């Protein structure tokens with residue numbers, strides 16, 4: 001009987017919580033070059049535009065009444081793509097990293113057990129211009145279904161929730177798909193220059209992010225853009241090489257670039273596509 005009472009109390013609490021859900025506040029809808037219908041974890045009835053009360057194109061604030069059944073009461077929105085239910089398909093989802101507003105991201109559910117959050121996708125013939133400013137890199141650009149950068153700040157916010165790993169997927173000039181895994185991945189906060197921290201390498205693409213040569217190192221480097229030089233070079237790598245990255249002086253990896261990309265010796269200036277995926281590290 002005590003258990004039943006407890007369950008009833010819990011259920012009542014969860015219902016109360018559902019009613020008091022805060023508004024869905026997606027700040028990076030600029031990545032969604034389409035409609036809310038493309039989002040996999042929003043029910044169809046909530047994909048109608050707001051009814052005239054809110055014309056703010058910046059915040060795209062949606063109301064709790066629209067999402068009463070999503071997410072399940074008490075469970076909250078997934079904090080990254082690893083929290084999607086088993087059997088979920090790859091596509092665009094809403095996540096809410098701990099302590100942050102909502103974000104749209106692309107979840108890759110087919111690569112190695114799924115659950116990967118896509119933080120970068122690029123291809124040689126992209127229409128996206130990668131020579132963007134610090135603030136544009138911070139909050140992301142491009143198309144979440146095509147070539148995009150999720151945002152340096154958001155990457156930091158997601159990856160600080162747990163211990164993360166990263167996978168770089170590189171299509172070389174002969175269309176072979178290669179990968180580079182690092183068993184740890186974190187990006188420090190803005191006050192520390194969004195410095196990159198990687199763990200041990202394994203894979204087929206080669207360990208191009210860490211290097212014996214300090215001039216081409218990326219691990220432990222701060223993030224630089226054309227308007228914020230935090231590299232170790234006398235000039236500005238991001239300005240010279242047209243894309244934001246964790247430059248040293250300057251690079252062995254250039255993936256944030258409009259044109260043929262570079263991954264170490266695998267494909268120097270003629271890589272065809274790239275994909276950067278993160279998810280919590282497995283402990284077993």
Ligand SMILES: [Ca+2]
Nearest residue numbers: 231233234235
């Ligand atoms: Ca410099």
